[in-house]
Amino acid sequence: MSARPEAGGEPDGTGPLDGDARAAPPGDDTAPGDGAPGHDTEHLARPLPEPVRARVVEYGSDVLGGMRANDLPPLLRRVARFEPRRRARLAGPQIAAQLETDASFRATVAARVEQVWPELAEGLRSGLVPPAADPVAVAACAYLLRPRGWADIIEGVHRELDRQTSAKEVDEAAEALDAARRQLDETRHDHQAELDRLRSQLRSQRTEIAELRRKVHTERQRAKEATERASRTLNETADRESEATARISALESENRRLRSRLADAETQVENARRAVRTGRNADEARLRVLLDVLVEASHGLRRELALPTALDNPADLVTGTEQQRRVSLGGLPDDDPGLLDHLLTAPRVHLLVDGYNVTKTGYGTLPLADQRTRLMNSLEGLASRTKAEITCVFDGADVDTPPVVASPRRVRLLFSAPGQTADELIVRLVRAEPPGRPIAVVTSDREIVREVRRAGARAVPSTIFLHRLEAYG
Structure with a gap:
């Protein structure tokens, strides 16, 4: 804004800053x-x-x-x-x-x-x-x-600001001058160093040129000697070529004779191979007839002895003996939502479920009987879809007789005996499996997780298992 009186004042002559x-x-x-x-x-x-x-x-x-x-x-x-x-x-x-x-x-x-x-x-x-x-x-x-005196106050401030601006400009100019002087000194120093380097390089190049001249003279002498040796070598080579031509003719004749003998030998080898194949085919035919007889005899023996077509699974025959460790399942981390689907794709996987740990995590407010019933119904649906072997273990140590629960057809239901916890029974079931079979244990109990991992099984958190059961519907 303009503060000058003549920059557009009022009609009575006062400026735009003094008509208030x-x-x-x-x-x-x-x-x-x-x-x-x-x-x-x-x-x-x-x-x-x-x-x-x-x-x-x-x-x-x-x-x-x-x-x-x-x-x-x-x-x-x-x-x-x-x-x-x-x-x-x-x-x-x-x-x-x-x-x-x-x-x-x-x-x-x-x-x-x-x-x-x-x-x-x-x-x-x-x-x-x-x-x-x-x-x-x-x-x-x-x-x-x-x-x-407000105008004088503003004018004094104006002069002070001008003074500060001028002082700042002087300081900046002084700093710029000092920087220019330093840059000039550095440039002079760099120029002198570059000049010394170029002079040293020039002396080195002169020495190198003198050395190269001596080498050129030496190489000319060597080239002259090499030319003379080449002339002698050419004469010797012409003599040797005539000798080599004679020897090549002799070798070609010998080569044709050897090729004829090789063709005769190959014919004899092929006849021998044909004879061997004929004899081997006869032996294989006799062996195939013998195997057919043995297979039919084994089938007849099984029918005669009325042997079952399948044996019990190892989890049905749990004993107190400890089994050796097995290779644990690899793959996704424990907190991955797709962990259960990944484990259930493994062939012949055995899924062990810590019953009360899962039910108290998902619906712990229900009575225990309702918790067991709900979980077993969900496991029945999971078993029918995945065809996996599933064993559910509940803790029965606090009662004399384990609660009666109708075991679904596809899910094995076990209660721990008095004096034994469900944790111990789960660890025994893991160790009872043969080495190499994939085992997955559903639990969030850290003690069970640590023990089954030592035995080579894979642990699945109860929360992940419940989410997948809900997804399966």
């Missing part, structure tokens, strides 16, 4: 200064410094947000609903112009500034500028409050 007293509302005899209307006759000799102008616009933008709609200047009503920083950015020139021409709006902003900076406002009215105050804030408050 005339715009004060009726009944208010004091302008937002020290109460002397004559103070607004002061003028600025030059425009406000840019930092001061930005601060004044910021104060005006902050006050716009708190004014009533009826009190807002018409030109600023459109931007009053913006946030303060956006108002200052988008409507800065309009706010600055309104502060120059609208004494009422400037008085409102000055009142807010006086509330925020009461000591600074009092000092400006008394003619004492606080020495430690921010010059920009002092100039902005003086411009809005218009105390006696």
Whole structure:
């Protein structure tokens, strides 16, 4: 905004920065200064410094947000609903112009500034500028409050800012000069080093050229000697070629004779192979007849002895003997949702379920009988879909007679004996399996997980198992 009186003042000759007293509302005899209307006759000799102008616009933008709609200047009503920083950015020139021409709006902003900076406002009215105050804030408050000598205060701040700017420019120029001098010294040093290097390289190249000249002379002598040797070699080679031609003719004759003998030998070998194949085919035919007889005899013997077609699974014949470890299932991590599907794809997999650990994790609020029934029904559906061998183990150590549960047709149901925990029974079932068979144990009991892993089985968390049962539906 322009602070010069001649830059567009009022009709009575006052400039855009000193017409505020005339715009004060009726009944208010004091302008937002020290109460002397004559103070607004002061003028600025030059425009406000840019930092001061930005601060004044910021104060005006902050006050716009708190004014009533009826009190807002018409030109600023459109931007009053913006946030303060956006108002200052988008409507800065309009706010600055309104502060120059609208004494009422400037008085409102000055009142807010006086509330925020009461000591600074009092000092400006008394003619004492606080020495430690921010010059920009002092100039902005003086411009809005218009105390006696406000134009001189702003002019002093203007000179101080110019002095600071000049000092900063001088310092920057000095720093640039020092940097240029340092760069010049470095360039001179680098140039001298490069010059010394080139001189050394030139001496080295001269020495190398002299050495190369001596080598060229030596090589010329050697080339002359080599030419003479080549002439003698060519003569010797011509003699040897005639001898080689005679020997090649003799070798070709010998080669034709050997090829004839090789063809006769190959014919004899092929006749021998044909005879061997004929004899081997006869032996294989006799062996095939013998195997057919043995197979038919074994089938007849099985029918005669009425032998069963399948034996019991090892989990049906659990004994107290410990079995050796087996190779554990690899693949996905324990917390992977697809772990159960991955394990059930293994051929002849045996799935052991820690019954109460699973039911108390998924639906522990039900009675124990209902928990067992619900789990066994889910396992029956899983067994029918996957055809996997499934064994569910419940803890029966606290009762004399294990609870009676109708065992589904596809799921083996076991209760631990009195004095034995379900954990121990599960570990025995794992160790009873033969080495190499894939075993998966569904439990979240850390003790069981540690033991079955030692025995070579794979542990499946109960939460993962329950989620997959729900997915299977």
